[in-house]
Every structure is written in structure tokens, then in C-alpha cells.
Amino acid sequence: MSNFKEFNVDGTIYTTEVPDSVLNRKKWERPNPNHIKSFIPGTIFEIFVKEGQEVKEGECLMILQAMKMKNKILMPFDGIIEKINVSVDEKVPNRLVMVEIKA
Amino acid sequence: MSLKRNILDLRKRKEKVLQGGGEKAIQKQVAMGKLTARERITSIVDEDSFHEYDLFVEHEARDFGMEKKQLHGDGVIIGTGTIYGQPVCLFAQDFTVAGGSLGLMHARKITKIMDHALKMRVPLIGINDSGGARIQEGVNSLAGYGEIFFRNTLASGVIPQLSVILGPCAGGAVYSPALTDFVFVVENISKMFITGPEVIKTVLGEEISMEELGGAKVHSEITGNAHFYALNELECFEQIKKLLTFIPWHNEKKARPFPPKPPKAEYKIEEIVPHDPTQPYDIRNVIRAISDDSDFFEVMEGFARNIVIGFGRMNGETVGFVANQPLVLAGVLDCDSSDKAARFIRYCDAFNIPLVTLEDMPGYLPGVDQEHAGVIRHGAKILYAYSEATVPKITVIVRKAYGGGYIAMNSRHMKADFMFAWPTAEIAVMGPEGAANIIFRKEIMSAEDPEAMRQEKVAEYKEKFANPYVAAAKGYIDTVIEPEETRKMLLHSLEVSMNKVDRRPSKKHGIPPF
Numbered sequence: 001m002s003n004f005k006e007f008n009v010d011g012t013i014y015t016t017e018v019p020d021s022v023l024n025r026k027k028w029e030r031p032n033p034n035h036i037k038s039f040i041p042g043t044i045f046e047i048f049v050k051e052g053q054e055v056k057e058g059e060c061l062m063i064l065q066a067m068k069m070k071n072k073i074l075m076p077f078d079g080i081i082e083k084i085n086v087s088v089d090e091k092v093p094n095r096l097v098m099v100e101i102k103a
Numbered sequence: 104m105s106l107k108r109n110i111l112d113l114r115k116r117k118e119k120v121l122q123g124g125g126e127k128a129i130q131k132q133v134a135m136g137k138l139t140a141r142e143r144i145t146s147i148v149d150e151d152s153f154h155e156y157d158l159f160v161e162h163e164a165r166d167f168g169m170e171k172k173q174l175h176g177d178g179v180i181i182g183t184g185t186i187y188g189q190p191v192c193l194f195a196q197d198f199t200v201a202g203g204s205l206g207l208m209h210a211r212k213i214t215k216i217m218d219h220a221l222k223m224r225v226p227l228i229g230i231n232d233s234g235g236a237r238i239q240e241g242v243n244s245l246a247g248y249g250e251i252f253f254r255n256t257l258a259s260g261v262i263p264q265l266s267v268i269l270g271p272c273a274g275g276a277v278y279s280p281a282l283t284d285f286v287f288v289v290e291n292i293s294k295m296f297i298t299g300p301e302v303i304k305t306v307l308g309e310e311i312s313m314e315e316l317g318g319a320k321v322h323s324e325i326t327g328n329a330h331f332y333a334l335n336e337l338e339c340f341e342q343i344k345k346l347l348t349f350i351p352w353h354n355e356k357k358a359r360p361f362p363p364k365p366p367k368a369e370y371k372i373e374e375i376v377p378h379d380p381t382q383p384y385d386i387r388n389v390i391r392a393i394s395d396d397s398d399f400f401e402v403m404e405g406f407a408r409n410i411v412i413g414f415g416r417m418n419g420e421t422v423g424f425v426a427n428q429p430l431v432l433a434g435v436l437d438c439d440s441s442d443k444a445a446r447f448i449r450y451c452d453a454f455n456i457p458l459v460t461l462e463d464m465p466g467y468l469p470g471v472d473q474e475h476a477g478v479i480r481h482g483a484k485i486l487y488a489y490s491e492a493t494v495p496k497i498t499v500i501v502r503k504a505y506g507g508g509y510i511a512m513n514s515r516h517m518k519a520d521f522m523f524a525w526p527t528a529e530i531a532v533m534g535p536e537g538a539a540n541i542i543f544r545k546e547i548m549s550a551e552d553p554e555a556m557r558q559e560k561v562a563e564y565k566e567k568f569a570n571p572y573v574a575a576a577k578g579y580i581d582t583v584i585e586p587e588e589t590r591k592m593l594l595h596s597l598e599v600s601m602n603k604v605d606r607r608p609s610k611k612h613g614i615p616p617f
Contacts, residue, residue: 025470
């Protein structure tokens with residue numbers, strides 16, 4: 001009986017088991033438009049920009065190689081490269097913040 | 104004299120084939136805790152009932168040195184036998200022969216027995232233990248898989264198809280089991296995945312073992328690909344045989360009846376369910392309290408435990424039970440539990456098994472993750488499955504029946520044939536707390552003591568709606584029954600529904616929210 005927890009459904013508190021998959025649910029966060037994240041796990045093949053550099057919308061920042069494809073990572077808007085968190089040949093997981101930018 | 108010689112020659116040929124991949128390979132198989140393919144078949148079927156076909160089949164591959172290799176039976180055994188005296192078709196991949204790899208002739212043997220099973224309207228039991236496609240045979244091997252998948256689909260809903268995973272089953276091979284009705288897995292032996300640990304490591308840099316990626320536990324608890332989990336092969340075979348006692352041999356038959364038995368006295372229905380709707384209990388004990396001999400054969404026991412599905416008997420006849428489980432997540436519906444219930448409902452409907460639904464659920468699991476995972480389209484599957492089902496459908500509302508869940512869990516509006524409610528049933532748009540907060544928001548906010556006002560309004564709402572009589576007054580519930588009467592009412596309504604006819608508009612097929 002000790003594994004019962006309190007669990008809220010529509011305002012009512014129920015006593016019930018709550019599986020880990022629900023207990024450890026990730027909190028949703030609003031995506032930060034200044035963070036460029038990897039959309040697939042892969043390897044950084046080439047980086048074309050430096051920190052502090054001004055970049056126009058649509059310019060290619062780097063190439064992320066994954067599943068034998070060379071994926072171009074493009075600048076989403078005109079802005080400045082604040083920080084680059086990856087280096088060439090680095091293996092990156094999915095959803096890693098690779099580049100931080102600023103309008 | 105010459106006939107004798109022919110017979111001896113035949114026996115010698117058979118003996119050779121029966122050695123499978125040879126002594127060494129068999130030793131390896133046994134060392135992994137596995138039985139050989141033939142032992143598996145003979146452990147499932149009635150004694151001396153198995154007859155093998157295509158044992159002299161040979162492959163025709165001519166590339167990569169294959170022309171020099173003789174593979175007995177091409178790595179798979181097919182045949183017919185009986186289980187409890189009833190005919191079945193079987194195939195078992197033989198891992199000792201070229202790793203049970205699937206080549207053209209191997210696939211042709213499987214499709215031959217599948218065609219046979221479909222034509223003869225008998226269940227098909229497939230035992231999977233294979234390294235995958237026989238790479239030396241190229242596209243022929245892919246063609247083989249495709250032909251199997253097509254037949255799985257053709258036979259779906261006509262004959263029962265059981266897949267037993269007793270070894271690796273990786274890559275495209277996994278899709279045959281996934282298309283069948285029931286998948287059986289065994290701890291440490293079954294391994295199912297699309298891309299294996301090697302590829303995952305190379306591409307993603309993630310290290311994971313085969314067991315962690317696609318072992319028996321993973322598929323029976325996380326993915327929902329498996330329906331039955333066993334600790335060893337013999338336990339698995341017992342599960343197969345038990346399942347076959349509950350299901351009909353094909354879609355135009357009913358399951359065989361058994362001698363009726365009362366439930367066991369230890370399951371006292373009034374003592375199982377707490378009066379307070381927020382307190383948990385195991386709904387499976389309610390099922391045991393109403394089914395013959397308290398024998399409930401649960402399906403997908405470890406996956407989406409907030410809903411319970413499985414077979415039991417009432418008055419000797421098989422019924423399919425679908426029940427919310429207040430023990431886990433208060434019995435809410437979510438993506439996984441909707442998938443689990445919907446598929447089971449469709450199975451029962453396809454095979455003439457009446458459905459008994461026990462309802463005690465507070466609503467849907469709240470959360471961004473659920474919404475973004477598509478709880479709308481997943482939840483819609485339950486509505487679709489219940490609405491579509493034309494077998495006898497009976498619902499008992501035990502406690503909570505709130506909101507969309509009330510509609511979904513085989514309500515009158517989904518064309519339930521009989522709707523019963525216990526006096527503890529609460530049929531309402533939502534729970535009293537949530538409802539009071541919305542309806543009486545102004546009163547609560549402007550009160551001197553908002554909390555006291557809130558409690559008062561919650562009590563008022565409870566008084567008005569948290570009962571079965573509002574729904575009963577509209578005829579949405581046929582009658583309110585005492586818990587002790589549940590079995591009696593179910594037996595009666597099942598008896599009355601025996602010759603149910605429910606004709607629907609003709610169509611090629613519906614478009615369920617897959």
C-alpha cells in the first residue's frame with residue numbers, strides 16, 4: 001500500500017499508483033527562438049561561422065551529418081552568433097543546443 | 104524387396120533432416136536456455152499429433168557459396184497438429200539451421216502453411232527464432248517477408264494468429280508478429296527491434312543491450328508489442344494453450360463452451376470496492392468475483408495498467424472484459440490504455456466474443472505530453488471500436504463515469520445493449536471538485552470564506568449529480584443494481600443477447616483513427 005500517491009485529475013485528488021513514466025514526465029518548456037538545437041543525433045561535419053559574427057537569415061551555419069545525410073543548419077533570422085557549443089567531428093545527441101544566437 | 108529399400112531410403116532422408124543444424128548447433132541452442140524448433144512444436148501440440156510437411160525443401164540460392172550449403176528444411180518447420188483435440192497449423196523457425204535466416208524457400212514454406220490455415224479456418228501459431236533476412240538471397244528474402252505480411256493481413260479477423268517470439272526477431276521480421284493477434288515473449292530469450300544495438304551505437308552513440316532495447320520486459324511493459332510474458336518457454340506454451348481455450352477457431356464460430364462454474368467464495372464483491380471514489384482497489388478482483396471459477400485470463404498485464412483487458416467465462420461462455428483500473432493512475436484513459444482497449448474490443452468483435460465493460464474512471468490523463476502524443480486520435484480509437492462492435496455489449500458502472508470517459512466506455516450512446524450501474528455510480532460531466540469550481544466560480548470568488556463556499560458547492564454538486572439516478576431518469580442506464588446482483592444480471596443479459604442481430608450500413612471498410 002506504500003506505493004500509492006496522491007494524483008490530481010480535474011481538481012479531485014485520487015489515491016493511486018503513479019508509474020515512473022508519469023512521475024518523471026518532462027515539464028514542457030516553450031522553445032527559445034535564440035537556441036538552435038540539433039533535430040537528429042549525428043556528427044558535426046563542418047562549421048562556417050564564428051562567435052560574434054553577424055549572419056543573415058538563411059545563411060548556412062554548419063553541417064550536421066546524420067544517417068549518411070549532410071544536413072545544413074540555417075540561420076532562422078538576421079542576427080549575431082552569440083555562442084557555439086559544438087566543434088567539428090563532435091557527436092551530438094538530439095535536441096542539443098548547438099548554437100546560441102541573438103537578433 | 105525393392106519397396107523395403109525405398110522405405111529405408113525415405114527413413115534415412117527423414118532422419119537427416121530431423122537433425123536440423125546438427126549436434127553442435129543444437130548444443131548452442133540448448134545452452135541459451137532454448138528448446139529446439141521441433142521440441143517447441145511438440146511441447147505445444149497434443150502428443151503424437153504433429154505432422155510435418157516440406158521437410159525435403161531445399162533452397163535454390165547460387166551466390167556467395169550458398170550452392171555448396173545444404174540447409175535442412177531451409178531453416179523452418181511447418182506442419183499441422185491438434186491442441187486439446189482441435190486442429191492447428193504451425194511453423195517454427197529453426198535457429199540451428201543457418202540461424203533460422205529467411206530465404207525464398209523458407210518463406211514459401213511459411214506462406215504455404217498460412218494459406219492452409221486460412222483455407223481450413225484453423226488458428227496459425229508461428230514460432231519466431233531467426234537472425235533475419237538471408238542476405239545471400241537478396242531481394243528474394245525481402246519478397247518472402249512481404250508475402251508473409253500480406254497473408255497476415257488477409258487472415259486477420261478470420262483465423263486467430265499467434266506469434267511466439269523465442270529468439271531474435273529483428274528488422275523487417277518484426278512486422279509479421281505485429282500484424283498478428285497475440286504476441287508471446289519469454290524473459291531473456293525474446294528480442295524484437297527494428298534497428299539493433301550495433302546500429303544505434305554507430306549512428307547515435309547510445310549504448311544499450313539487446314535486452315534493454317527489445318527484450319521481453321520492454322515489449323510487455325513499455326511498447327505494448329507483446330500480449331503475454333513468461334519466464335520460460337514451458338510457461339509460454341501453457342499460456343498459448345490456455346488462450347486457445349477462450350477463443351473460437353475462426354470468425355464464424357463461437358468459442359467452445361465449458362461447464363459453468365460459480366465464482367470462488369473468497370471474492371466478496373461488496374468488500375472489494377471502497378465507497379470513497381478517490382480510494383483505489385484492484386478491479387481484477389471484481390472481474391474474479393463475477394466470472395466462472397474466478398478465472399480471469401489477463402491480456403497485456405504489464406502495459407498501460409490503468410486499463411485491464413482479458414478473457415473470462417460466464418455461464419461457461421467466453422466473454423471479453425474491459426475495465427478501468429483505479430489501482431493505477433486512478434484508472435484514467437490515456438494514449439496507451441486507449442490503444443490497448445480498442446484493439447482488444449475489435450478482437451472480441453471479430454471473433455464473436457461478447458464484451459463486458461466495468462467502468463470506474465475519472466477522465467483522461469492531463470498533460471502536455473499526452474496532448475502532443477495525440478490523445479485525441481488515440482482516445483478516438485475506443486469510441487470507434489465500441490461503436491463498431493456488434494457483439495453483445497454490456498456495461499456496469501461501478502463508481503466514476505465522468506465526461507468523455509463516460510461516453511467512451513461503452514455507453515448507451517455507443518449502443519451498449521445493457522447498461523447497469525451500482526448505487527455508488529457517479530455519472531457526470533466531470534468530478535464534483537472540478538465542476539463546482541467552474542459552475543460556481545463567481546459565488547466562490549466573492550464569498551467571504553471562498554474555501555468554505557467551495558466545499559459547500561462541491562457538496563451541492565455531489566448531491567445533485569454524483570449518482571446514477573439522473574442518467575437512469577433519462578434511460579441512459581437501464582437499471583441500478585446492487586453489487587451482489589452483478590453476476591446474475593450479466594448472466595441474464597448475456598443469455599438474452601445470444602442471438603443479437605445488429606446490421607450496419609454496408610461499406611468496404613471504415614477508416615478507424617489508427
